[in-house]
Amino acid sequence: xxxxxxxxxxxxxxxxxxxxxxxxxxxxxxxxxxxxxxxxxxxxxxxxxxxxxxxxxxxxxxxxxxxxxxxxxxxxxxxxxxxxxxxxxxxxxxxxxxxxxxxxxxxxxxxxxxxxxxxxxxxxxxxxxxxxxxxxxxxxxxxxxxxxxxxxxxxxxxxxxxxxxxxxxxxxxxxxxxxxxxxxxxxxxxxxxxxxxxxxxxxxxxxxxxxxxxxxxxxxxxxxxxxxxxxxxxxxxxxxxxxxxxxxxxxxxxxxxxxxxxxxxxxxxxxxxxxxxxxxxxxxxxxxxxxxxxxxxxxxxxxxxxxxxxxxxxxxxxxxxxxxxxxxxxxxxxxxxxxxxxxxxxxxxxxxxxxxxxxxxxxxxxxxxxxxxxxxxxxxxxxxx
Numbered sequence: 001x002x003x004x005x006x007x008x009x010x011x012x013x014x015x016x017x018x019x020x021x022x023x024x025x026x027x028x029x030x031x032x033x034x035x036x037x038x039x040x041x042x043x044x045x046x047x048x049x050x051x052x053x054x055x056x057x058x059x060x061x062x063x064x065x066x067x068x069x070x071x072x073x074x075x076x077x078x079x080x081x082x083x084x085x086x087x088x089x090x091x092x093x094x095x096x097x098x099x100x101x102x103x104x105x106x107x108x109x110x111x112x113x114x115x116x117x118x119x120x121x122x123x124x125x126x127x128x129x130x131x132x133x134x135x136x137x138x139x140x141x142x143x144x145x146x147x148x149x150x151x152x153x154x155x156x157x158x159x160x161x162x163x164x165x166x167x168x169x170x171x172x173x174x175x176x177x178x179x180x181x182x183x184x185x186x187x188x189x190x191x192x193x194x195x196x197x198x199x200x201x202x203x204x205x206x207x208x209x210x211x212x213x214x215x216x217x218x219x220x221x222x223x224x225x226x227x228x229x230x231x232x233x234x235x236x237x238x239x240x241x242x243x244x245x246x247x248x249x250x251x252x253x254x255x256x257x258x259x260x261x262x263x264x265x266x267x268x269x270x271x272x273x274x275x276x277x278x279x280x281x282x283x284x285x286x287x288x289x290x291x292x293x294x295x296x297x298x299x300x301x302x303x304x305x306x307x308x309x310x311x312x313x314x315x316x317x318x319x320x321x322x323x324x325x326x327x328x329x330x331x332x333x334x335x336x337x338x339x340x341x342x343x344x345x346x347x348x349x350x351x352x353x354x355x356x357x358x359x360x361x362x363x364x365x366x367x368x369x370x371x372x373x374x375x376x377x378x379x380x381x382x383x384x385x
Contacts, residue, residue, distance in 0.1 A: 163307075
């Protein structure tokens with residue numbers, strides 16, 4: 001049996017190549033484990049008369065107590081976030097970061113927070129007259145697999161934005177809870193019954209794409225992400241999720257960092273204005289974050305707007321696993337909470353709510369407001385995709 005003898009030069013080349021491969025593999029592993037480093041522009045003195053904005057980078061207040069915050073209570077917030085399994089938490093006050101925890105520069109799946117981002121995009125098109133919320137599905141030529149009934153086609157764009165279309169057709173990216181609780185088709189008229197309905201949310205992207213002749217994600221990138229100065233956003237972190245056997249209309253999914261999501265919150269905190277640009281009208285922000293359907297008749301200030309959940313104190317976007325974007329205008333606050341759900345992490349709704357209350361309690365110079373008003377559509381998170 002002949003033995004294969006390789007020249008020394010070949011052996012050396014193979015060794016170098018193997019070493020390079022191992023080095024690259026090691027570097028990739030380190031990159032996955034180490035969160036991206038973000039350099040804040042640190043601020044020592046707080047001026048309440050100044051309106052701070054992340055232009056281009058977020059500014060961080062080194063001593064939050066100078067702006068009326070309890071440092072001890074903020075430390076307790078961080079400790080509870082760590083114990084809860086939070087992966088990223090930001091508290092923004094008057095445009096300044098007063099608390100930062102975890103991997104806030106890393107992109108995570110947003111889940112149902114995507115719907116509030118769609119609301120921002122609809123604000124752009126409504127302001128420009130590209131979409132008319134009073135148009136019906138029939139007028140817009142919207143149908144689905146197996147066909148919609150004439151009654152279902154009488155639902156308006158506004159009905160879809162408020163999740164009250166009365167179209168209980170199967171949908172892409174539904175959770176088990178959605179499937180189990182979905183009413184029978186024809187059970188309710190459009191505008192009559194609120195159901196957290198992925199059919200409504202998904203059909204909105206089809207309407208959006210047809211109305212403007214541009215892809216939703218492209219519009220988001222150029223008309224929202226770019227003007228907001230998003231730093232980690234990439235088009236490759238967006239995608240459509242299709243289930244053609246269930247519906248023609250895809251879900252639209254985002255991965256985004258807490259830092260970038262906070263810019264959306266700041267835009268809405270400042271009534272559609274970012275820096276010197278009015279990206280969406282103040283009227284749209286007011287309309288979209290006003291209650292269209294109240295959770296309880298005796299609490300008309302808490303319910304659902306145009307793809308935003310509304311409380312007496314403000315409004316928020318919510319996704320399964322603990323994904324949240326809170327805007328609290330009375331406090332000048334934006335709060336972002338994210339979990340690495342693709343990595344198997346999940347933070348209970350009860351823990352997120354407690355963190356929210358702890359953050360409000362840490363703001364010692366404040367107006368008196370109820371820390372949490374209203375309920376989410378599904379307490380175990382199964383109603384959110």
